[in-house]
Amino acid sequence: MKQTIRFGRVFGVEIGANWSLLVLILLVAHGLSTVVLPALAPGQSTTAYWTAGAVCGLLIAGSLLLHELAHSVVAVRAGLPVERITLWMLGGASVLGGEPASARAAFRIAAAGPLSSLGLGLAAGCGALALSALGAPELIVSSTWWLGSINVVLAVFNLLPGNPLDGGRILRAILWWRTGDPDRAEIGAARAGRVLGVVVTALGFAQWLSGQFAGLWLILVGLLIGTVAASESRAARMRVALGQIRVADVMAEPGVVAHDAMTVDQFLAGIVPGLPEAAYPVVDLDGRAAGTVELHSLVGIRRSLAPSTRIAEVRTPLEDVPLAQPTDLVADLAVRMRQDALALVTESDHRLVGVVSRRDVARLVQGAPLRPTGQEPYPA
Ligand SMILES: [Zn+2]
Incomplete structure (x- = not known):
């Protein structure tokens, strides 16, 4: 999820939001001001309902941030760097810079989020009771009560046992x-x-068919759960098949390399006849990796254009090419490669040191033995 706005750093973690967070805030504000609050605290002005709705929308975004921060703080304490937290339409996402060192650490990191939501929910509930006892306006009491209940719902939903929900992470830690x-x-x-994704999507459909708009939301969430779970499962299978094999062990020397300044004609003339590759690495004038070109797209350039078209104009730019460093795990690279024919291996200064083709990875997956299961004792 791309960060459209950056808010700054908290505990060294970059905090930001995707524009779609606005959709969430507006939907919450709309639902509260037109349906929920008029039912809970009748007899107020439209302005009052919308003000309370907008404040609650912002506070929901704040609750999501606290939930993610709880994961991050525990992760940082466990020695795991946290790169960023991004809030968006369907919640928040923390990008951790690695794997927890132990099952116990994984459990704590996963449990921290729902626990914080539960804590927030209980605090808001107690706050609402106190405000009510002190004679605060009904609209404020109802809004606080609603905020509390949503945080409890958030905690419970996140505890459903399946990746990528926190309950799935907890289940993984236990397994x-x-x-x-x-x-x-x-x-x-x-x-x-994946099972959970299907169930949540089906529930969403049922809710939508019964005339509730919230069903659409549930359908989106269910589809997201299913998709992310499927890709995580693929990545884990890849890690089981490829184990600790490093990119340096499988990468090939970059043979034929295209230069940014070459024309398509010049490059095609230099390819070894009879031994074409599906894709070739491209470097810039300083020898740094600049992208890749696929042979079929070069051949597709009309003959009359090939002498005047530079490789720099037709290459796939570096940001769209799977990249790895020699010490990276092949399994992680394989997940990033998807449909790409070629991955580039670079040093930290972007100097091209090797290439990994999808064909090589596929061969490795077919031929590699399964990694033996190591027994790791639960840390006391
Ligand atoms: Zn969470």
Whole structure:
């Protein structure tokens, strides 16, 4: 999820939001001001309802941020860097800079989010009772009560046992602890996530068909759960198949390399006849990786244009090419490669040091033996 706005850093974690967070805030404000609050606290002006609705929308975004921050703080304490937190339409996402070191750490990181939502929910509930006792306006009491209940719902929903929900992460930590194998535990939690995705989507449909708009939301969430779970399951299977093999072990020397300044004609003339590759690396004038070109797209350039078209104009730019460093795991690269024919291996200064083709990875997956399951004791 792309960050459209950056708010700054908290605990060294970059906090930002995607524009779609606005959709969430507006939907919450709309639903509260037109349906929920008029029912809970009747007899107020439209302005009052909309003001309360907008404040609650913003506070919901704040609640999501606190939920994600709770994950992050526990992760940072466990020695795991957290790159960023992005809030968006369907909630928040924390990008961790690695894997928890143990099942226990994974459990704590996962449980921190729902616990904070539950805490917020209880605090808001107590706050609403106190405000009511002090004789605060009904609109404020109802809004506070609603905020509390939504946070409790958020905690409970997130605890559903399937990846990528927190409940799935907790399930994975438990499976990891019991089997000693984080990747097989991930496959189990991802499988549960795929089932959960189907169930949530189906519930959403049922709700939508019964005339409730919120059903659409649930359908989106269900589809997201299913999709993410499927890709996480693929990644975990890849890790099981490829184990600890590093990119340096499988990368090939970059053979034929295209230069940004070459014309398509010049490059095509230099390819070894009879030994064409599906794609070639491209470097810039300083020898740094600049992207890739696919042979079929070069051949597709009309003959009359080939002498005047530069490789720089037709290459796939570096930001769209799967990249790896020699010490990276092949399994992680394989997940990033998807449909790409070629991945580039660079040093930290972007100097091209090797290439990995999809064909090589596919061969490796077919031929590689399964990694033996290591028994890791649960840390005391
Ligand atoms: Zn969470």
